[in-house]
Amino acid sequence: MPEISVTAIPAFTDNYIWLISSGGNHCAVVDPGDAGPVKKALQQAGLQLDYILLTHHHMDHIGGTAELVSATGAKVFGPHDSRIPGQDRSYGEGETVDLPKLRLKFDVIEVPGHTSSHIAFYGHGSLFCGDTLFSVGCGRLFEGTPAQMLNSLDKIAALPPATRVYCGHEYTLSNCDFAREVEPDNKKLAARASAAEAARATGRSTLPSELGDELAVNPFLRSRHPAVVAAAKKHNPAAKPGESTLAEIRAWKDRW
Numbered sequence: 001m002p003e004i005s006v007t008a009i010p011a012f013t014d015n016y017i018w019l020i021s022s023g024g025n026h027c028a029v030v031d032p033g034d035a036g037p038v039k040k041a042l043q044q045a046g047l048q049l050d051y052i053l054l055t056h057h058h059m060d061h062i063g064g065t066a067e068l069v070s071a072t073g074a075k076v077f078g079p080h081d082s083r084i085p086g087q088d089r090s091y092g093e094g095e096t097v098d099l100p101k102l103r104l105k106f107d108v109i110e111v112p113g114h115t116s117s118h119i120a121f122y123g124h125g126s127l128f129c130g131d132t133l134f135s136v137g138c139g140r141l142f143e144g145t146p147a148q149m150l151n152s153l154d155k156i157a158a159l160p161p162a163t164r165v166y167c168g169h170e171y172t173l174s175n176c177d178f179a180r181e182v183e184p185d186n187k188k189l190a191a192r193a194s195a196a197e198a199a200r201a202t203g204r205s206t207l208p209s210e211l212g213d214e215l216a217v218n219p220f221l222r223s224r225h226p227a228v229v230a231a232a233k234k235h236n237p238a239a240k241p242g243e244s245t246l247a248e249i250r251a252w253k254d255r256w
């Protein structure tokens with residue numbers, strides 16, 4: 001099996017466009033919100049763009065797609081959603097996206113919550129999850145319910161703990177600040193915050209994170225953990241493990 005190589009192309013203020021290659025001169029990108037930085041990265045690395053993978057319809061994730069297609073002829077694969085123009089094929093739960101020029105395949109996982117048609121791509125020990133899961137956070141619930149987001153996060157949590165999580169934004173520092181209000185006594189969270197501070201201080205990305213580490217520090221993956229439920233109860237005494245705790249923590253973060 002080819003070795004997957006993933007690099008971050010920063011875009012806008014805090015987006016990441018992920019560049020995937022596997023040893024040859026072919027590559028794919030995930031969520032190219034802006035074409036400019038991708039073209040530059042392709043030129044610098046001497047890579048041919050063959051595939052564009054899209055997780056959801058927000059412009060900061062798809063906005064550069066048309067320009068990249070006209071420049072490179074790349075094929076576009078994303079979710080079933082008429083709001084995303086120009087897709088060569090759309091995919092749903094349990095289907096596999098085949099990228100033959102990279103000799104890579106990714107399983108599609110439907111993860112509604114941030115948007116109704118959001119998907120994630122999983123394969124080769126890597127998860128590309130757009131704005132569903134962030135390091136130490138999760139996406140806002142623009143089109144989905146807390147129950148849908150909980151179900152989506154549960155699907156992600158069931159992947160192998162060594163899975164590398166490539167999310168759509170560099171939000172880790174502020175997510176750590178919020179998570180420490182939820183769980184002030186979580187020592188692994190304090191360590192994650194220190195590591196993230198050190199990374200950002202030297203201009204490095206805090207991503208990818210490891211799923212096993214997220215399970216220990218991410219309040220949205222921990223909505224059944226007693227400490228997180230107790231924090232939710234301070235805002236809503238009726239909060240119970242799971243959906244209502246996730247709803248309360250998400251609403252708290254929205255106001256925060």
Ligand SMILES: [Zn+2]
Pocket residue numbers: 056058114131
């Ligand atoms: Zn989004």
